[in-house]
Amino acid sequence: MGAYILKRLLSAIPVILGITIIVFLIIELIPGDPATAILGAYATPENVERINRDLGLDKPMVARYFIWLGNMLQGDFGRSFSLNRPVLDEISDRFSATLILAGVSFVLCSIFGILAGVISAARQYGFADKAITFVVLIGISIPSFFLGMMLQLFFAVQHRMLPVSGMKMIYGGGDLPDILWHLILPATALAAVATGVIARLSRSAMLEVLRQDYIRTARAKGVNERRVIYGHALRSAMVSIIPILGIQAGFVISGAVYIEYVFEWPGLGRMLVNAILKRDILLVEGGVVVVASCYVLFNIMVDVIQSLIDPRIKT
Amino acid sequence: MNLITWTRRGLLAAVGATLALGIATAPATAQTPPGVLIVGQIAEPQALDPQAVTAVNDFRILVNIYEGLVKYAPGTLEVVPGLAESWTISDDGTVYTFNLRSGVSFHDGTPFNAEAVKFTFDRMLDENHPYYNTGPFPLSFFFSAISETTVIDDLTVQITLSEPFAPFLSNLAYPTGLIVSPTAVAENGEDFGRNPVGTGPFKFEEWVSNERVVVLRNEEYWGEPAGTEVVVFRPITDPNTRVAEMLAGGIDMMVEVPPNALSEFEGDDFTIVEQAGPHVWFLILNAKEGPMANKLIRQAANYAVNKTALVENVLEGTAEVAAGPTPPAFAWAYNEELEPYPYDPDKARELIAESGVEDLSLTFYVTEGGSGMLDPVAMGTAIQADLAAVGFDVTIETYEWNTFLGNVNPGLEGKADMAEMAWMTNDPDTLPFLALRTAAWPEEGGFNSGYYSNPEVDALLEQARVSTDQDERARLYKEMQAIVQDDAPWVFVANWKQNAVTNDKVENFTLEPSFLLQLQGVIKN
Numbered sequence: 045m046g047a048y049i050l051k052r053l054l055s056a057i058p059v060i061l062g063i064t065i066i067v068f069l070i071i072e073l074i075p076g077d078p079a080t081a082i083l084g085a086y087a088t089p090e091n092v093e094r095i096n097r098d099l100g101l102d103k104p105m106v107a108r109y110f111i112w113l114g115n116m117l118q119g120d121f122g123r124s125f126s127l128n129r130p131v132l133d134e135i136s137d138r139f140s141a142t143l144i145l146a147g148v149s150f151v152l153c154s155i156f157g158i159l160a161g162v163i164s165a166a167r168q169y170g171f172a173d174k175a176i177t178f179v180v181l182i183g184i185s186i187p188s189f190f191l192g193m194m195l196q197l198f199f200a201v202q203h204r205m206l207p208v209s210g211m212k213m214i215y216g217g218g219d220l221p222d223i224l225w226h227l228i229l230p231a232t233a234l235a236a237v238a239t240g241v242i243a244r245l246s247r248s249a250m251l252e253v254l255r256q257d258y259i260r261t262a263r264a265k266g267v268n269e270r271r272v273i274y275g276h277a278l279r280s281a282m283v284s285i286i287p288i289l290g291i292q293a294g295f296v297i298s299g300a301v302y303i304e305y306v307f308e309w310p311g312l313g314r315m316l317v318n319a320i321l322k323r324d325i326l327l328v329e330g331g332v333v334v335v336a337s338c339y340v341l342f343n344i345m346v347d348v349i350q351s352l353i354d355p356r357i358k359t
Numbered sequence: 360m361n362l363i364t365w366t367r368r369g370l371l372a373a374v375g376a377t378l379a380l381g382i383a384t385a386p387a388t389a390q391t392p393p394g395v396l397i398v399g400q401i402a403e404p405q406a407l408d409p410q411a412v413t414a415v416n417d418f419r420i421l422v423n424i425y426e427g428l429v430k431y432a433p434g435t436l437e438v439v440p441g442l443a444e445s446w447t448i449s450d451d452g453t454v455y456t457f458n459l460r461s462g463v464s465f466h467d468g469t470p471f472n473a474e475a476v477k478f479t480f481d482r483m484l485d486e487n488h489p490y491y492n493t494g495p496f497p498l499s500f501f502f503s504a505i506s507e508t509t510v511i512d513d514l515t516v517q518i519t520l521s522e523p524f525a526p527f528l529s530n531l532a533y534p535t536g537l538i539v540s541p542t543a544v545a546e547n548g549e550d551f552g553r554n555p556v557g558t559g560p561f562k563f564e565e566w567v568s569n570e571r572v573v574v575l576r577n578e579e580y581w582g583e584p585a586g587t588e589v590v591v592f593r594p595i596t597d598p599n600t601r602v603a604e605m606l607a608g609g610i611d612m613m614v615e616v617p618p619n620a621l622s623e624f625e626g627d628d629f630t631i632v633e634q635a636g637p638h639v640w641f642l643i644l645n646a647k648e649g650p651m652a653n654k655l656i657r658q659a660a661n662y663a664v665n666k667t668a669l670v671e672n673v674l675e676g677t678a679e680v681a682a683g684p685t686p687p688a689f690a691w692a693y694n695e696e697l698e699p700y701p702y703d704p705d706k707a708r709e710l711i712a713e714s715g716v717e718d719l720s721l722t723f724y725v726t727e728g729g730s731g732m733l734d735p736v737a738m739g740t741a742i743q744a745d746l747a748a749v750g751f752d753v754t755i756e757t758y759e760w761n762t763f764l765g766n767v768n769p770g771l772e773g774k775a776d777m778a779e780m781a782w783m784t785n786d787p788d789t790l791p792f793l794a795l796r797t798a799a800w801p802e803e804g805g806f807n808s809g810y811y812s813n814p815e816v817d818a819l820l821e822q823a824r825v826s827t828d829q830d831e832r833a834r835l836y837k838e839m840q841a842i843v844q845d846d847a848p849w850v851f852v853a854n855w856k857q858n859a860v861t862n863d864k865v866e867n868f869t870l871e872p873s874f875l876l877q878l879q880g881v882i883k884n
Contacts, residue, residue: 076761080768082413082497087768088804091500098495125495127568128406128552137568193599201606208604214397214571214591308595308604310569318402318596323761 048351052344056337063336064116067329068109074323077101078125081323099125101325112329122326126319131330134315139334141211142311144223146300148231150293153238157292158278158285160239161246165254166273176243183240189302192233196306199229209308230307234299238292245288249281256280283354290346294339391611394588396865396883398876399601399613403569403594406552409537410483410496414730415783418534419614419876420572420592424466425537425557428457428476429528431873436637436689436785438528442471442538442558452523452827459514463581465540466562473516477508478541480518493549498535523825525832526786533785534875560585560879569594586867586882605629605860611883612861612868614876618675618734624860633856634870637688638731639681639790640781642742642850645771647810650721650751655714657847660777661700663707663749664742670853673737678853683844684795685787685836686854688872691829692787694837697844699851707749720752724767724778729760731781733855739779742850770801770808777850778808783874787836792820795843811848 079095080087096102103111115122121131160180164173200208207226212218253259254277262272301313308314312331319327351357391397404417409425412418430441440446443457463471481488483496484505504524509517520527530536543556555563560582561574572592576585593610595601598617605613606623616624616631624631644651644660651657666680679687682697711719725739726732736757743753756775758766767778782790792799797812799805816839823835844851859876861868866882 074762076759076765079497080764081761082495086413086498086500087764088806089769089801090804091497095495095497123549126405127403128408128411129550129568134568141569196600196603201603204607208607208609209595209600210570210593210609212570214593214609215392215395305597306600308597308600314596315569321760 045348045351049344049348052347056340056344059340060333060337064113064329064333065109067332067336068112071325071328072105074320076323078323078325081321082125112326116330116333121330124319124324124327126322126324126327131326134327135312135330135334138310138312138315138331141309142297142300142304142313144211145227145230145234145303145309145311146293146296148227149234149238149300150289150296152231153235153242153292153296154289156235157239157242158246160243161285162250162273162278164243164247165250168251173247177247180240180243183236184244186236187302188233188237188299189306191236192230192303192306195229195233209306211310230303230309233306234296234303237299238296241295242285242288242292246281246285249284249288250277252284253277253281283350286346286350286353290343293342293346297335297338391608391864391883393864393884395591396587396589396612396878396881397591397593397610398878399595399604399610400592401594401598401601401615402596404566404572404592407555407563407566407572408493408552409534409539409557410479410499411494411552412534413497415874418874420574421534421537421555421557422559422875423561423574423590423878424555424559424563425534425539426559427531427533427536427538428459429532429536431532431871431875433871433877434869436529436872437691438532441532448827452525452825453520455518455520455527456511457516457518459516460581461514463558464579465543465556465558466577467540467543467556469540469542471538471558472513473510474513475538475541476516477510478544479536479538480505480508482539482544483535490544490548493544493551501530501533501535523827525824525826526788529786532873561590564589583879585879587878590878605862608862611865612859614857614859616858616860618677621675621677621858628863630861630863630865630868632859632861632868632870633677634858634872634874635679635686635688635854635856636783636872636874637686637785638781638783638855638857638874639684639686639851640678640731640733640738640779640853640855641681641684642852643767643771643778643780643809644848644850645776645809646812646848647772649776650716650719651776651809653714653716654846655710656716657850658700658845659707659710659714659749660746660751660850661847662703662710663751664745664850664852665702666699666852667702669738669741673734673741674853677858678733678855681851681854683840683851684791684849685840688854689787689836692833692836694840696837697840700844700847704745704749711750719750721746721754721776722774723753723755724763724771724775725755725757726760726763726779727757729763729781731783731855732760732779733781733853735779738852742852767808768801768806770810772810780808780849781855785873787832788820788824791816791836791839791843792824795848796820809848811846813842813846816842816846 079092083091124131124134127134160176164176167173196208199206206229211226213222259277262276304311304314316331402416405412409421427441428443429438432439442460444460446455446457448455482490483499504520505518506521507519511517540556544551547554553566560577560580562577564573564575566572574590576588601613602620604610644657646652670678670680680699682699685693687693726735739755743755746753784790794806795811796817799807800810801808819835819839823832826832857870857874859870864884868881
């Protein structure tokens, strides 16, 4: 198992290296440069040249790539000009915020998604199944940012039960209850779609398993129905559910961009959007590399977990 | 083996418990405490170093922490004494001698003196200055006329210009001219922008990234102390979220209210504040080639666009119709006699017929958004329809802001016939000097992207720039405006009124025509 994990980790290195090249090239290719973004209407060729020189952007592209890569390997992601602070500081601040939001949403959608799927499958075509399918369909169909805005209007503006935006109270906040308090609306909005998707796919995974002979055998033996569902069926259905969770984790992280924007959540997604608009090259590049590396690591984790629960997968 | 069932219950219980904990312990939502003013800003500041930033969003914080040698008198764009009590200008207009206010200290306790003034300007202008590397200083060209800053004595400083430059004093009043503490720059180096030290009525307390910038009342302030103990600037990028936060009571004041949200704030709980500023929204016309090379066609375009409808319907009254290239906020330099081109499609058709131009197809650059651009897509579409109504065939090309600037600033030749543009400036000289002179064509490094050229206008602007007599400058600018209006190098569309909303706990708040957010006199109950 250790060797398998090591092998997977090694194979991730060229992937991440490839990502750095793609990110770098894309940033080079999009029109508009940092100097123009800084100067706005004052971007004369003369001023642009001066700013580019001050930012070190007058060197050739290939040289800049290797300088960037070399610095990054030494842990120096450079300095963001649009925020005037080291890129790594900004990313680590933001990363924890995104992790809280996406993590909680992911836990919520996994629990409620699988639960809904299992209940639907166990009561196929029953009232619970129909009700769940209906709710799930609504969940999948509403764009998360719209749901977010509606939740905001209803719970925060009209009823003033929950905060509109942000992660902490602006004065005197910042402890765990305060963060959870601010988390309720964005996490719900973010989890909604993923919950729906997981519920639908868990339902079909469960239905497939429930048709198997060994389930009939278990029932014939007189095993308690609850145990048949959760002990026998769900356990083997998890083999097909876990990859779905892996994919949904990706969607939750990318969906966090919209939710962070609507709820002014200080996470990575909102940082990247702003950084792209301001052409803050180093911040975009650093941010994307970190996010992409997380994706890669997450996929490896999913594979490893799957190999643990499914003995058929050779490691 | 009951493990899985147990886990399900356990997790449900855990989630329920955490949510309940959150609900039980969190206080009822935001009523901000007295003496604490929370301002909803449009973005996270870039830095709080006055020489290093370019955005109005950052200036709003800066002008409360720092002061300049001079400032704009409240409610106007006239320059009055700030940290300098008085000044003299040499007859040739190149030597400015400032007498500095005595007994003023920076927030770090160090004295404000002539050395600090010299340090501030040398740091941004002299590439060999030990702290030049704390930049870049994008707007340092505002002061490129300075050849030398000399300390005469502790409270006298002399600034020598390489040539007479009339806008110099208004540039000093602009945030780029705010005076920084040399000691604090030396201590913090490139992190000075996150540890700002000035002489203003508020001193910097903390900056929590992406959450807030907090400033406290400066108890040792040399002038009238601020009316509020604490001001918190909170970045809320999305305008709808900003509105929701304002309605829910999480912030006391918000700037840049979207036009379509203004109606939410009618009533006794909120006050809407408006102020016309030195802003002009216009269409650059390509006077070098194509149909717009003909003056009659350019005038026809001015008659064809229904500016009143744009301002009232698209912008919901948040702007006024522009008459010429200079915004009325520059009261002393504004030509009151100019009337905006009326909306007159028949007149437009007549002019087109008279011009004899047959091919009326136009390419129109529109941006998705950008500084001062208001609602560019909706405005562009409405303008396209107005022009189509008199016979133009307009094709819109829409670009993201930075891409847009990258296309427009190098000149429209060979690419487009018109482009949207907006400028906010601090002196009546800036925009026409940079965007209407022949010597400001893009290849000369200026912003005259439509290649307008009129020797008379060139001469008037050159003359106004070297004159140090304000009445004389005013006369020249007024003459220039009349000529430019008739030549119609642009379609003059709108002057934006900046707006803000405060709740009923905020007193004594006004917006300045400079668009700077002066919070010194504001009281928060």
